[in-house]
Amino acid sequence: MSFLKKVFVAVCVCLSVFSVKAELRIDVSGAVSEPTPIAIPYFTGVGTTGEVAESITNVVAADLERSGLFRLVNRDAYIQKMEGVNTRPRFPDWQAIKAHALVNGQVEQSPNGQLKVSFRLWDVFAQTQMEAKALSTEPEAWRKIAHIIADSIYERVTGESGYFDTKIVFVSESGNQKKRVKRLAIMDQDGANFRYLSDGKDMALTPRFSPNMQKIVYFSYKNGDPKVYLMNILTGETELVGHFDGMSFAPQFSPDGMSLVMSLATRGNSDIYSYDLRTRKQKRLTNHPAIDTSPSYSPDGKKIVFNSDRSGNQQLYIMDKDGSNVKRISFGEGTYATPVWSPRGDYIAFTKIKGGVFHIGVMRPDGSGERLIANGFMVEAPTWSPNGRVLAFFKQMPWDSNGRNGGVKLYSIDVTGYNERVFDTPEDASGPAWSPLLHDK
Amino acid sequence: MLKKLFAIVCAVSLVSACASKEEGADLYGNANGGWDPNVAISDLQATGITEKFNDETTPVVYFKLNSSDLSAEAKAALAEQATWLKDNPRALIVIEGNCDERGTTEYNFALGERRANAARRYLIANGVSADRIRVISYGKEKPTVAGSNEEAWAKNRNATTVAY
Structure with missing residues (x-):
């Protein structure tokens, strides 16, 4: 709950940054490269802040390492001992242990009780400072500070916006295949601060964040009537969306947060509708006897990509936000589902089923440049990190005939197809949705 | 969800079973053919x-x-x-x-x-x-x-x- 309390993080001092040339830079758009060796000595804890200084350092290092772009140089090898944020690095000492980047920092308690964390990022070979910041917050928000520091290091070195200060909402699963309990849950992108959002009495699925992170929209079998609901994440209050005959499902927010797009199914036909959250009016966008579902807005809100079997099997289509100009974009072998538009606008991620194998793939919005980046017995439901560089999805393992030994886990993979990682979740997990970046830049 | 409905229904049926007997209700809990979905659902489940x-x-x-x-x-x-x-x-x-x-x-x-x-x-x-x-x-x-x-x-x- 604390993350919505609008943790106030002040970037109060920008320590002086010198101009640099031929500096350390990691390109995240192209092919894979060896992770950049980075040295991150434990931040110096001033006064009684030693423990939190160590914890913050660990979270920063874990974020950077998990991105696949950095490799932490073993701390046993460090020659120079950094005594606070103002210690000037002896660059030959760091060059000797082959660290390309160095982060040093310190944590102190301000007289007003706030935690002040300052750090500097150094380019070891160019012998220059790349970044320096001091951040203040309430002591409880120390993890958030750590993620913001990791984001600024990532941003400085890649030129891309970060994605570490984010949350993931998903379906937490437990029990036998035939008596599966599926509850909504939320956690930080590194698995910390796990919390259930629903009690498991009614099966709940496909949660998605509102752009301002105050609400989620999801699908539930509450009262035996499968429908789309809204939940206020802070209060836990839920609200049925609209008064539709039949089933409403596959909801997503529009990028401005003012409306939803979803499927409505009546009498054996599913079509796509938008729903204005202010006027509470629905508008039919597709009108076809085929199944039309899994709609997702382009980041500018002008177009919608969706899944339809109108050609005889499932393919991806794009239409204008009012339902006009429907155009098929996928033409490859196999079937395509769950299209999601990247926040950068450059790609659409999807699930593809071909020859009995499930894949996660990406293509450009015009359908060109299709690339399959992950596969498995069953992989499904890609969701984009807010910088459009990483996808989260879920993988299901086959069940035995007693409904055991299967299960589902969340994974992430770079859009380049490298750096596949499993998320550490307390239970089985599926149906992820990645939040926007939580701090203002 | 059906199971839950069934549990509620069982509790109700203990009461309605006595009443039904007196009124000579049929299998569908409805003696006179009048259609009352609520009564019918509970008795149908119970039977x-x-x-x-x-x-x-x-x-x-x-x-x-x-x-x-x-x-x-x-x-x-x-x-x-x-x-x-x-x-x-x-x-x-x-x-x-x-x-x-x-x-x-x-x-x-x-x-x-x-x-x-x-x-x-x-x-x-x-x-x-x-x-x-x-x-x-x-x-x-x-x-x-x-x-x-x-x-x-x-x-x-x-x-x-x-x-x-």
């Missing part, structure tokens, strides 16, 4: 109408991969269900549409709904009143049979009629 339907008909019909077309076998089973429903005019039904796990969650909600409605349309064409039929899609969320193999998948692509 095991779901089991009776399951014993006397073929309650499940199966589909091919990604299809909601009714096979000859499925049509025969549904015709049998329709006859039973005509013989048991106060019974109501829910048709549950199900899918195998080899599809995506959201598409399967739609496909399950399409399967349940294929069965519904056939029953209506065979004389069952539309207001006795409710449909619900479980997509791939409520597999009939456990396991990740062809045999289990074939059984999980179905429309299951539950009478009450």
